[in-house]
Amino acid sequence: MAKTRKLALMALFVAIALTIFMIESQLPPIAPIPGVKLGLANVVTLTAMLLLGRKEAGAILAVRILMGTVFAGSPASLLYSAAGGFLAYLVMCLTVKHFAENQLWIVSALAGVAHNAGQLLACVLIVQTPGVFAYAPILAASGVITGCFTGFAAMYLTRALRKSGTS
Numbered sequence: 001m002a003k004t005r006k007l008a009l010m011a012l013f014v015a016i017a018l019t020i021f022m023i024e025s026q027l028p029p030i031a032p033i034p035g036v037k038l039g040l041a042n043v044v045t046l047t048a049m050l051l052l053g054r055k056e057a058g059a060i061l062a063v064r065i066l067m068g069t070v071f072a073g074s075p076a077s078l079l080y081s082a083a084g085g086f087l088a089y090l091v092m093c094l095t096v097k098h099f100a101e102n103q104l105w106i107v108s109a110l111a112g113v114a115h116n117a118g119q120l121l122a123c124v125l126i127v128q129t130p131g132v133f134a135y136a137p138i139l140a141a142s143g144v145i146t147g148c149f150t151g152f153a154a155m156y157l158t159r160a161l162r163k164s165g166t167s
Helices: 003-026 043-052 054-072 075-098 101-127 130-164
Strands: none
Touching: 003 043, 003 054, 003 130, 043 054, 043 101, 043 130, 054 075, 075 101, 101 130
């Protein structure tokens, strides 16, 4: 893929991920538990990892986190997003090559759990209260459920983009 084409596709992925993130931040919570959300912008990160590569997906994620914080966040939300995003990205990098593309939901579920673990660790650092780990089982379950959903979405999006010749 030509350098200019790849850069343009990365910018498009950032714009799409940021738009999804902004829309999702305006939706009411899907559960009455802090930290539980769909994480639909992760569909873009995982799709980018498959179509463009790990490094490019990491850059897209980093820019989306920074811009999302500027537009809809706070310094604390940057720490939460960065911690969760980094751990999820790390898990994706370590697992994506070990599963077939039709098992992308497994990679995404593992990344969802890692994302919530990163956010819990950030929360402990911020509030200095290890008691927040009581949320871990609930957040792990939500990470698996939402991760499966976003993994299936990324799998179908990747297939559609490859079929259309976008990748």
